[in-house]
Amino acid sequence: MRFSILFAAVLIAVHISSVHATTIVLARTSNEIVIGADSKVTDTFGTNLNKRACKIRQVDDLFIAIEGLELDRQTGFSVPEVSRQALTLRPSAPAAEKVSILMGFLVTGLLTELSHLKAHEPQTYFKKIEGGQLFLKIIVAVFENGRPLVFVRSFRALQYNPGQIGVAVIPDDCLADCKSVVATRFLGETDAIEDLPEETPDFWKSGLSDGVRRLIEIEIEARSEYVVQPIEIVRITPNGAQWIKKKTDCSDSRPAGNRKSHRA
Numbered sequence: 001m002r003f004s005i006l007f008a009a010v011l012i013a014v015h016i017s018s019v020h021a022t023t024i025v026l027a028r029t030s031n032e033i034v035i036g037a038d039s040k041v042t043d044t045f046g047t048n049l050n051k052r053a054c055k056i057r058q059v060d061d062l063f064i065a066i067e068g069l070e071l072d073r074q075t076g077f078s079v080p081e082v083s084r085q086a087l088t089l090r091p092s093a094p095a096a097e098k099v100s101i102l103m104g105f106l107v108t109g110l111l112t113e114l115s116h117l118k119a120h121e122p123q124t125y126f127k128k129i130e131g132g133q134l135f136l137k138i139i140v141a142v143f144e145n146g147r148p149l150v151f152v153r154s155f156r157a158l159q160y161n162p163g164q165i166g167v168a169v170i171p172d173d174c175l176a177d178c179k180s181v182v183a184t185r186f187l188g189e190t191d192a193i194e195d196l197p198e199e200t201p202d203f204w205k206s207g208l209s210d211g212v213r214r215l216i217e218i219e220i221e222a223r224s225e226y227v228v229q230p231i232e233i234v235r236i237t238p239n240g241a242q243w244i245k246k247k248t249d250c251s252d253s254r255p256a257g258n259r260k261s262h263r264a
Contacts, residue, residue, distance in 0.1 A: 023219045023227045024055060024065045024187040026139055026150060027197075027208045028174055033141045033148050035065055036212035036233040038219075039247065040226060054247060056232055059087040061142055062095065063234060063241065067187040068136035068155075069113075069128070074120075077113040079136065082106055087140075095144050099151045102140070106155070107167045110136075114157055114165050129157050134170075137187045143238045150174040152185050182208070186215075192222035209235055209244045 024037045037055035057064045057080055064087075070079045086102040093101075117125040129135050136155040143149070151173050158166035174183045182204050184197060193215045197203040204211045212233055220227045233244040 021226045022053075022055065022067050022188040023190060023193075023216050024067055024139065025190075025193070025212045025215045026065070026141065026185040026187075027204070027212050028141075028148050028150050028178070028183045028185075029181065029208065030148060031237065032208055033063075033143070033150060033236040034208040034212045034233060034244075035063060035139065035141060035236075036209075036216050036231055036245075037065055038216055038227045039230055039232075040228045054232065054249070056234055057083070058241070059084055060091065061241075062087055062098065063139075063141045063236060065139040065141075065187065066137070068134070070136075072113060072116075075113060075116050077109055079106065079138070082109055083138075095140070095142050095149050095151070099140050099153075103153065103169055106138075107169065110155065110167050111165065114167070118165065130159075132156050139185060139187065141236060143236060146238045147176065148174075148236075150178070150183070150185065182211075189219060189223050189226045192219050209233055213245070 021040045022038060024035070026036075027034045035056055039053055039055070055065055055067075057066075064080075064083055066079050066083075071077070082105050083102060086105040087098050089101055090098065114125070114129060117129060134154045134156050138151075138153050140151040141149065152171065154170040154172065156168050156170070158168050160166055172185065174180075174185065182197065186193065196215065196218070197211065213231060216227070216231050220229060230247050231245055232247050234246075235242045235244050
């Protein structure tokens, strides 16, 4: 089956005005990648669902963290399930190709999902999608041939005319050209921790895992209405992955397509 995909890949800065109700932190050096996340779950309008989410998932040797429009119970759209299907389509492909496949799958699904939201849930579309808001962000991280690879993609809707919606995919990767000794990527609610590692001498002295944990705890203390315990943290090295902190109900970190609709 052929899909007609209206796709724009651009690198721009967009002001985010909506509440994210999650915090995901990634720190990367040449020897390790650490990803941490809180557990907050809200509905599309930011209402607390009194649930806790597993926000870091694993597909083979790839680790995925998702913030934003993750699941839609009504349509069946599921970023975790799409990720599982796309990233396992060509098991022997390099990570960059797998991520490219994932982007194609996601854009195809999002074109249908956004059209549905605009037609059937216009209030949701106006509040969370319209006006250039970044409504979904994804991290994919892996060590490949001894090299740390971090792929970051943000998504926003493009309204070409009243009947035509496009999807812009905005990259912020940290690959071979990522020169920082400790490179970071923050997703979601991060007002309290932006620039904190750079402004704090020896912030990473006790290690990436401890630094990531501290950053999320600082955000929780500052914005407890949007970011909550428990925290999960995974450390990835050329030799494999280790869960530093893992939620008790996240024994299976791989994507599942039957979880309830929510924004991570």
